[in-house]
Amino acid sequence: MSPAPSRPLVLIVEDEDNIAMALEYVLTREGFRHDRLAKGGSAVGRIIETHPDIVLLDVMLPEMSGYDICALVRANPALADIKIIMMTARGSALERKRSLEMGADSFIAKPFELAALRDELNRMVTKA
Template identity: 65%
Template sequence: MADGGRKHRVLIVEDEDNIAIALDYLMSREGFDHDRIATGAGAIDRIRAMHPDLVLLDVMLPEVSGYEICQEVRADSGLADVKILMMTARGSAMERRKGLALGADGFIAKPFELKELRDEVHRLLDAGGQG
């Protein structure tokens, strides 16, 4: 959806500062417009206001879990084109299945290599609405 030269917009929902800093660095380096929210509370409102192309969504968040946020985004037809990449330190197969079942477009286990995350971000954003 970055037609007409518009930069992709990415919202980072991550409570750990060290991870958020790494994500911020990567998004800047890739030339994306991006913002961050550090808690689950308010994430849905921010997603609705910003309407990002991609949400990098931590599973374990204070107040509202990433799963709940994912479920709420998927229940909102106005946000159907928003891609969601879930991130978790508990990268078990069950966690992955749960995230994908709730409508996540991708799932990455922390800690991740920046290249791995970059590749996954581009896979989702370059899909051009397929998925």
């Protein structure tokens, strides 16, 4: 009998506590394991260390932007299988386009509906 597959790990990189708490709530309800960072400066190191299945990545972060983090992750072939969902309050078409050009797999404008986030997370896991 093979061991049960582990639950997907999601790294939340979000500096606003109220948003991070909402994300943690959804992740817990959906059966995801999760970790959180509030600053961008240590995100790439944590991604390399923990190799999460999905990174929920805010665009505007202290120390390093989500765009820079996304570009560094995408430049590392060992991290190619990690899904990145960019999040920003500036939900313009330009922001969406830039996120996808930087290598993000998906983009969610804040504020977001929890059901839409849940659906996107589940879509990313089944896409793997």
